[in-house]
Amino acid sequence: MNKASEYLQSADSVESLEITRLVDLMISDAIESGASDIHIEPWDASLVVRIRLNGVLQELLHLPVELMEKVGGRLKVMANLVSYEMDRPQEGHAQTGQEMGGVELRMSFFPVVRGNHQGGVLRGEKIVIRIFDPNRRSFNLDDLGFEAPTLDTMKQLLSKPSGMILFTGPTGSGKTTAIYAALTHLVEKHGPAISISTVEDPVEYNLPMISQAQIHHAKEFTYPVALRSLMRQDPQVIMVGEIRDAETANIAVQAGLTGHLVISTIHSGSTAGVFARMINMKIEPFLLASSVIGVLGLRLIRTTCPYCAQPYQPEVSYQKLIPDTLLEEASLRNGGGCEHCAGTGFSGQASVTEMLEVDETMREAIMDKLPTRKLQDIAIERGMKTLWQAGIERVIRGETPLEEIIRSIPTDK
Ligand SMILES: [Zn+2]
Numbered sequence: 001m002n003k004a005s006e007y008l009q010s011a012d013s014v015e016s017l018e019i020t021r022l023v024d025l026m027i028s029d030a031i032e033s034g035a036s037d038i039h040i041e042p043w044d045a046s047l048v049v050r051i052r053l054n055g056v057l058q059e060l061l062h063l064p065v066e067l068m069e070k071v072g073g074r075l076k077v078m079a080n081l082v083s084y085e086m087d088r089p090q091e092g093h094a095q096t097g098q099e100m101g102g103v104e105l106r107m108s109f110f111p112v113v114r115g116n117h118q119g120g121v122l123r124g125e126k127i128v129i130r131i132f133d134p135n136r137r138s139f140n141l142d143d144l145g146f147e148a149p150t151l152d153t154m155k156q157l158l159s160k161p162s163g164m165i166l167f168t169g170p171t172g173s174g175k176t177t178a179i180y181a182a183l184t185h186l187v188e189k190h191g192p193a194i195s196i197s198t199v200e201d202p203v204e205y206n207l208p209m210i211s212q213a214q215i216h217h218a219k220e221f222t223y224p225v226a227l228r229s230l231m232r233q234d235p236q237v238i239m240v241g242e243i244r245d246a247e248t249a250n251i252a253v254q255a256g257l258t259g260h261l262v263i264s265t266i267h268s269g270s271t272a273g274v275f276a277r278m279i280n281m282k283i284e285p286f287l288l289a290s291s292v293i294g295v296l297g298l299r300l301i302r303t304t305c306p307y308c309a310q311p312y313q314p315e316v317s318y319q320k321l322i323p324d325t326l327l328e329e330a331s332l333r334n335g336g337g338c339e340h341c342a343g344t345g346f347s348g349q350a351s352v353t354e355m356l357e358v359d360e361t362m363r364e365a366i367m368d369k370l371p372t373r374k375l376q377d378i379a380i381e382r383g384m385k386t387l388w389q390a391g392i393e394r395v396i397r398g399e400t401p402l403e404e405i406i407r408s409i410p411t412d413k
Contacts, residue, residue: 002025002029002033002060002061003025003028003029004022004025004026004029004049004060004061005060005061007021007022007025008022008061008063014064014066014067017067019067019070019071019073019074020074022063022067022071023071023074023075023078024100026038026049026060026061027096027100027105027129028096028100029051029060030051030060030129030131031096031100031101031103031131031133033051033053034053035051035052035053035131036052036053036130036131037051037052037128037129037130037131038050038051038052038060038127038128038129038131039051039052039057039126039127039128040071040072040126040127040128040129041112041124041125041126041127042065042068042112042114042122042124043062044114045065046062046063046064046065047062047063047064047065047067047068047071048061048062048063049061049062049063050342056302056341056342056344056346056347057342058341058342059342065122068124068125069086071127072086072109072125072127075094075107075109075127075129076090076092076107076109078094078105078107079092079093079094079105079107080092080094081107081109086109086111086123086124086125087111087123088111089108089109089110089111090108090109091106091107091108091109092106092107093105093106093107094107101133103131103132103133104131104132104133105129105130105131105132106129106130106132107127107128107129107130108127108128108129108130109125109126109127110125110126110127110128111123111124111125112124112125112126132204132205139177139180139181139183139184139205139207140181140184140185141154141155141178141181141182141184141185143181144174144177144178144181144350144351145303145348145349145350145351146351146353147352147353147385147390147393149355149385150296150353150355153294153355153357154182154294154296154355155185157293157294157357158182158185158186158189158261159189160261160293161236161259161261162256162257162258162259162260162261163256163261163262163291163292163293163294164252164253164255164256164262164263164264164291164292164293165182165261165262165263165264165292165293165294165295165296166243166264166265166266166274166292166294166295166296167179167263167264167265167266167295167296167298168265168266168267168268168270168271168273168274168295168296168297168298169297169298169299170299172300173298173299173300173351174298174299174300174349174351175265175298176204176265178296178298178351179239179263179265180204180205180207182263183196183198183207183210183237183239183263184207186237187207187208187209187210191209192209194236194237195233195234195235195236195237196209196210196211196235196236196237196238196239197210197211197212197213197230197233197235197237197238197239198210198211198212198213198238198239198240198241199213199215199223199226199227199230199238199239199240199241200212200213200214200215200239200241201214201215201223201241201242202214202215211233211235213226213230215241223240223241223242223243223244223245223247223248224245224247224248224251227240227248227251227252227255228251231251231255235260236260236261237260237261237262237263238252238255238260238261238262238263239262239263239264240252240262240263240264241264241265242264242265242266242267243264243265243266243278243281244266244267245281246281246282246283249278249281249282249283250281250282250283252264253278253283253287253288253291253292254287254291256291256292256293257287257290257291262291266278270297270372270376270410271295271296271297271354271356271376271379271387272295272356272372272373272375272376272379273372274292274295275288275292275366275372275375276371276372278292279369285366285367285368285369286367288366289358289362289363289364289366289367290363292358292366293357293358294355294356294357294358295355295356295358296353296354296355296356297353297354297355297356297387298351298352298353298354299351299352299353299387299391299408299409300349300350300351300352300408301349301350301351301352301391301394301400301404301405301408301409302344302346302348302349302400302404303346303347303348303349303350303394303399303400304333304334304335304345304346304347304398304399304400304401305335305337305338305340305341305344305345305346305347306347307335307338307340307341307347308335308336308337308338308340308341308345309333309334309335309398310333310334310335310336311331311332311333312332312333312334312401313332314332314401314402314403318402318403318406319402321392321402321406321411322392322395322396322402323392326392326396329396330395330396330398331396331397331398332395332396332398332401332402333398333401334401334403335347335401345401346400346404350394350399350400352387352390352391352394352405352408352409353387353390354384354385354386354387354390355384355385356379356384357382357384359382361378361382362375362378362379362382365378386412387409387410388405388409388410388411388412389412391405391408391409392405
């Protein structure tokens with residue numbers, strides 16, 4: 001049982017509870033479990049506290065609803081906000097003490113109303129606390145759920161002294177986490193012998209032994225400005241948060257050609273589509289072909305809860321998406337929902353990947369400005385497994401239901 005619940009049960013009465021202590025215990029329970037967010041909101045008869053673990057909300061505890069104003073008030077005091085104000089949204093942040101790791105808490109308060117069980121109207125608020133733990137958040141390439149061949153190729157690419165590695169995928173596909181894990185891998189491998197600099201918008205986590213710079217548009221500290229200066233800082237590895245304009249693309253490609261390992265993200269409909277996108281940004285195909293050494297396409301999927309996983313049959317029209325030969329040997333499973341997964345049937349998350357390695361054949365194809373579809377075909381001929389294929393393999397192994405793959409990954413055809 002968590003400490004906040006223990007404290008709640010040990011109290012003789014609601015009045016005897018120390019709110020400061022209760023709130024601290026809730027926050028420390030959330031941090032210790034590795035949660036990313038805390039949600040506090042009034043439900044029918046209680047103030048429910050939930051935490052988001054691996055992307056899924058789970059109940060931490062239920063508090064007597066009469067504690068709502070006190071709990072909200074205490075959090076607002078921590079965040080230096082107007083503690084009695086409940087009628088309009090407020091936002092603020094606080095830092096926990098060192099005993100809780102000096103974690104940053106970003107709080108958001110939003111007024112809500114609901115009818116209570118006595119027929120009156122309850123005025124309250126929904127409070128969401130985002131937890132940013134710069135110390136404990138670990139970024140490990142091995143823990144992202146990459147397919148084994150992708151992991152091997154990525155480590156190989158990261159061992160090269162120069163060239164450009166691009167990550168692509170929609171918002172929420174795990175690009176930032178993957179990039180931070182790649183940088184952490186380099187730090188762990190080389191220690192203080194390597195110079196790594198980043199330019200980001202925003203800097204989401206502070207990484208040890210890496211110089212991170214935050215873009216500031218109002219001060220004209222843009223990606224191109226930052227990158228140009230950075231080139232004079234003798235970095236071996238440069239991480240560019242996102243390539244979204246021709247100037248940034250140009251400097252990044254040049255950096256990759258001149259003895260730097262460049263790691264960045266770029267928005268593109270598909271992994272092979274990254275090249276057309278760069279050519280649209282006025283990058284010469286021969287420079288692109290020589291600079292880019294690999295492109296990783298990513299999607300994040302939810303994985304089936306191990307506690308309530310059970311055999312299941314997807315509906316017939318969906319089953320057709322799995323090749324017959326694979327279906328025969330498949331052990332399809334989904335989660336029925338249980339207390340471990342808050343009834344969702346899912347517990348963790350994993351990255352499904354599509355690793356396009358630029359070899360000699362691919363380089364020629366890029367220089368020839370072949371269309372995206374053709375580049376994709378060549379990559380597949382050279383052994384690239386598509387996101388869809390990788391996703392279906394997870395389904396066959398019972399790691400996630402077919403519906404989750406259909407929801408999150410575009411089909412190959
Ligand atoms: Zn479950």
